[in-house]
Amino acid sequence: MQKISISRLKPGMKLAKDVIANDGRILLLKGFIIKPRYIQRLKAYKVSHVYVEDELVPVRQIDEELIYEDVFCNIKSVMEHARLEKPLDLQALRETVYELVRQILNDDTVFMALTGIRDIDNYTFLHSVDVCIYSVITAKALHMPLDEIRELAFAAILHDIGKCRIPLEILNKPGKLTDEEYFIIKNHTIYGMEITKNTPNLSARIPKVICQHHEKWDGTGYPVGLKSFDIDRMARIISIADVYDALTANRVYRKRRMPHEAAEYLMAQTGQHFDPYILQTFINNIAIYPENLIVMLNTGEIARVLSSRRGLLSMRPVVSVITRKDGPPILNPYVLDLQQNPTVFIVDIIS
Ligand SMILES: [Fe+2]
Incomplete structure (x- = not known):
């Protein structure tokens, strides 16, 4: 057994002791084999060192993890370009999102286990990938045609792109937003529509869906206050995935809720915030606690x-x-x- 700093930690090393965060939370257990995403997570929790066994175990990343990381890197790059007001090249993102759709349609269980690995720094990008995965799982259960599922996946991955025009101090503010700040944040729906509208080779439905992802079934959402079936079905799916994923993530201003609590919260909002039929489909088809968690x-x-x-x-x-x-x-x-x-x-x- 040896004590090593996080900068020297490599995939394949085996933990010799549990890793405990400063707040007392157990992050990883003794015996776990280190994977690349664990290293990111330990850095996010400011863990300085860990104890590892002397042996090194070869790790082969599973295909699903590689696709998850590809989509994450591509959406991060697209959103960073958008923040700098550079023209968007969506080709690489489109290819990886289509591959993600193909894999989920084939078998969604592994992807379900990959959601929820968000650290606070990369929250927006990881959240976008998770919303995309949940949306595709729901669309699959709704028997939507492949073309429509692909379009939905693309709208889901880009749903918060308008946040690139919101100042980071507001986006990452710990604590409650003022009315004025909330008003500014709400504009990300309109900004998202504007940015994607001017992007070549994108179907006209995508800017519309992005604009509608905060509309509510009972008409109390924003930016327009559309009701029930006036809201595009894709936006009704994304809105459920978005709220579920946001509730189960640690944010700068609050600790995450447990997935079963988030599911209960969503069900309490059926017919008010969410389309009841789509919500039922969503709840029936996600694994709230996936295997091996x-x-x-x-x-x-x-x-x-x-x-x-x-x-x-x-x-x-x-x-x-x-x-x-x-x-x-x-x-x-x-x-x-x-x-x-x-x-x-x-x-x-x-x-
Ligand atoms: Fe949003």
């Missing part, structure tokens, strides 16, 4: 999600309890079905 239970125990249930059932998954908080690993992990144990619930996500 490591979670903390209210008993202080750490567990791995075993089942890949979908919809409401995945709110209370079957888990394998692997260790007590601050305690040694359990030699014989035991299986716990949270559906059969109503007093046990998930209080935090570890990785």
Whole structure:
């Protein structure tokens, strides 16, 4: 075992001790093999060093992770160009988004597990990729045709592009926004429409959908206050994915909600904020707690999600309890079905 600084940490190294953040949260468990995204996450949490075993395990990134990273890098580059008011070249982004769609239509379970790995610095870009993934999963369940799913994926990845015209001090402000700041932020819908309208080779539906992604089913949204079926179906899908993903992310101004709490929040808004039919489809088709996620239970125990249930059932998954908080690993992990144990619930996500 050796202690090394984060700058020397490499994919394939095996953790010899749990990694604990300054606030006491367990970030990664002993025995985990380091992957590139774990290194980013540890840097985001300002972890200075970790303990690793002497052996190095070869890691092969799975294709889905590479596609996720490609889409992330491309949307980051597009949004940075947009912030500098340079002309947008969307070709590379289009190719990777189409590849993402192809893979999700083939098998969406791996992608579901990739969502939610957001750090605060890259929030907007990672959020855009997650909204795109959730939107495509929903569209697939709605049996939308491939051309329309591709168009939706493109609108979803670009939905917040208008934020490049919002000053960063407002976008990243910790604490509550003033009325004036909120008014400025709301303009990102119109800016998004303006930016994409002037981009060659983009269907006219995309600027419209981007403009409508904060409209609400009951007509209380912005910028226009459109109601129900007057809002484009793609914008109704993106709005659900957007709110779900935003609620489950750590932001500068608040700690994230647990996915089952976010799902309940969304359901409470059915018919007001969201299209009831699309919301039901969304909830029925996402894995709220995907397989292999490591979670903390209210008993202080750490567990791995075993089942890949979908919809409401995945709110209370079957888990394998692997260790007590601050305690040694359990030699014989035991299986716990949270559906059969109503007093046990998930209080935090570890990785
Ligand atoms: Fe937005």
